[in-house]
Amino acid sequence: MLHKSESNSLDRLRIVLASSEAVPWSKTGGLADVSTALAKSLAAVGHDVTLVVPYHRQTEFVRDHKEEIHNSGVQLRIPVGTKTVLGTVFWTHVPSSNLRVLLIDQPEYFDRAGLYQSPSGDYSDNCERFVFFSRAVVSTIEHLVLRPHIVHANDWQTGLAPALIELEKRGAPGFEDTRSIFTIHNLAFQGWFPADAMKLTGLDWKHFNWQQMECHNQLNLLKTGIAFADFLTTVSPTYAKEIQTPEFGCGLHELLEHRRDDLVGILNGVDTDTWCPESDPFLPSNFNADNFAANKPICKSHLQDRLGLPDRPDAPLFGMVSRMTDQKGLDLITEVAQKLVEQNLQIAFLGTGNERYEWMLRELARKHPDKVSTTIGFDERLAHQIEAGSDFYLMPSRYEPCGLNQMYSLAYGTVPLVRAVGGLADSVVDTNVDSIANGTATGIVFRKYDGGTFFDAVSRCLKLYQDPTNHHKVIRAGMRYDSTWSRSANEYLATYENTLKRRPRTSLATRVTESKDHVAP
Numbered sequence: 001m002l003h004k005s006e007s008n009s010l011d012r013l014r015i016v017l018a019s020s021e022a023v024p025w026s027k028t029g030g031l032a033d034v035s036t037a038l039a040k041s042l043a044a045v046g047h048d049v050t051l052v053v054p055y056h057r058q059t060e061f062v063r064d065h066k067e068e069i070h071n072s073g074v075q076l077r078i079p080v081g082t083k084t085v086l087g088t089v090f091w092t093h094v095p096s097s098n099l100r101v102l103l104i105d106q107p108e109y110f111d112r113a114g115l116y117q118s119p120s121g122d123y124s125d126n127c128e129r130f131v132f133f134s135r136a137v138v139s140t141i142e143h144l145v146l147r148p149h150i151v152h153a154n155d156w157q158t159g160l161a162p163a164l165i166e167l168e169k170r171g172a173p174g175f176e177d178t179r180s181i182f183t184i185h186n187l188a189f190q191g192w193f194p195a196d197a198m199k200l201t202g203l204d205w206k207h208f209n210w211q212q213m214e215c216h217n218q219l220n221l222l223k224t225g226i227a228f229a230d231f232l233t234t235v236s237p238t239y240a241k242e243i244q245t246p247e248f249g250c251g252l253h254e255l256l257e258h259r260r261d262d263l264v265g266i267l268n269g270v271d272t273d274t275w276c277p278e279s280d281p282f283l284p285s286n287f288n289a290d291n292f293a294a295n296k297p298i299c300k301s302h303l304q305d306r307l308g309l310p311d312r313p314d315a316p317l318f319g320m321v322s323r324m325t326d327q328k329g330l331d332l333i334t335e336v337a338q339k340l341v342e343q344n345l346q347i348a349f350l351g352t353g354n355e356r357y358e359w360m361l362r363e364l365a366r367k368h369p370d371k372v373s374t375t376i377g378f379d380e381r382l383a384h385q386i387e388a389g390s391d392f393y394l395m396p397s398r399y400e401p402c403g404l405n406q407m408y409s410l411a412y413g414t415v416p417l418v419r420a421v422g423g424l425a426d427s428v429v430d431t432n433v434d435s436i437a438n439g440t441a442t443g444i445v446f447r448k449y450d451g452g453t454f455f456d457a458v459s460r461c462l463k464l465y466q467d468p469t470n471h472h473k474v475i476r477a478g479m480r481y482d483s484t485w486s487r488s489a490n491e492y493l494a495t496y497e498n499t500l501k502r503r504p505r506t507s508l509a510t511r512v513t514e515s516k517d518h519v520a521p
């Protein structure tokens with residue numbers, strides 16, 4: 001955790017973090033880990049931090065004696081298009097933290113099996129649900145007189161919030177000092193909706209233009225956040241550069257390049273309350289950088305037993321816990337699957353996603369039960385056991401804004417095999433003669449996105465496994481890598497403070513469009 005003396009801040013900032021998911025109350029991916037960990041780290045050094053999330057049905061399943069949830073009595077009346085939608089603010093807290101957590105209850109929108117989709121696809125009213133949520137965040141700030149210095153929104157689900165701050169609240173009572181920050185966790189998910197959905201936002205049609213909320217004649221909520229926020233961050237320095245290029249920019253590279261002076265990449269950290277091999281309650285044996293050689297094999301053997309793989313210390317075990325999508329390199333794995341199972345290795349897959357990949361990995365496990373185990377589902381305990389029990393971790397991503405699992409792997413002495421993109425390039429150092437000699441090697445890194453190059457990287461892992469001295473050297477360097485949230489939180493604080501020192505931004509696009517007549521399409 002961050003110590004007050006380490007913080008760049010002299011004052012107590014009032015920070016509101018808005019996110020569509022946050023552990024332990026809700027989670028589909030890394031955003032949930034990041035939201036809570038950042039909020040906790042900022043609160044730990046004395047800032048006044050409020051995390052606002054929807055009260056999803058998932059929240060009910062994690063509720064226990066420790067995380068009690070209370071009705072605050074605050075009722076919201078939120079305009080969404082022509083309707084007024086009611087919401088209730090609940091509150092809770094994180095044990096041993098002074099972080100304030102507010103859950104926005106709206107059962108019609110959030111009491112659902114999924115956060116964003118059902119098995120048949122995205123919920124058709126996602127725009128309405130998250131326009132409601134973004135407006136509810138702003139309304140809650142008013143009701144509870146939070147007077148934030150910073151409203152920090154995340155991804156398309158809260159992309160409307162920076163627009164509301166600029167267009168409706170700039171200078172208003174309670175928002176005199178407010179600046180908005182918008183973080184892009186994954187540019188591929190943009191919140192696209194038919195143009196007509198603009199009516200739901202309650203904003204003037206004049207903002208439905210190519211510099212602000214419109215993209216290919218659709219409403220784009222991620223673009224809205226990018227266009228209106230006072231400052232932008234994304235989750236690694238390399239991804240911050242990549243998204244300004246046509247290859248990684250998902251159609252928004254020009255806007256991002258235009259805002260490059262207001263954009264910084266801050267690598268996520270690891271929440272060591274949850275991911276620490278020395279104290280992890282899910283492991284059969286805990287370990288650290290000094291005793292992993294003795295204790296990590298116990299985790300490997302336990303994992304092999306649990307998954308029905310032969311208990312073979314001689315076979316390197318590769319783990320992968322992931323959404324099974326193209327982004328995560330599942331097409332590369334498919335391409336070389338047959339060659340992989342011909343090697344002396346084992347692989348443990350855990351994940352859900354694209355049916356084609358789920359089927360392929362299930363079949364691989366069915367045909368090669370002594371080499372491959374595939375678990376389709378979401379299983380936090382098994383995820384921890386795979387991180388601890390594996391020798392190598394597969395992350396051959398096509399693109400990776402930050403990635404958390406490679407950092408968990410480093411912490412758990414599991415050598416990550418990664419492609420040099422986004423946060424993977426920023427957090428893993430390739431193993432070669434020089435990096436072994438100077439003690440900086442922490443993983444196996446490849447560049448070109450093709451099956452042959454990926455397979456060569458796997459072969460390099462197999463070779464490293466045969467060389468315990470260097471293998472242990474790489475493990476030790478990885479376990480000592482500083483991926484704590486204190487580093488990341490300090491960078492966020494510096495960003496907040498720099499943004500507060502600037503004049504409030506009036507977006508160029510606002511000035512341009514205010515002088516023109518606009519007609520609703």
Ligand code: ADP
Pocket residue numbers: 028029030031033321322323350351352377378379380383402403404405406
């Ligand atoms: P993403 O692009 O999905 O956000 P990240 O690496 O940033 O990828 O974070 C993924 C997070 O979700 C990690 O904490 C990972 O362990 C977890 N996760 C993904 N799939 C599963 C699963 N099937 N079971 C348990 N945890 C999972």
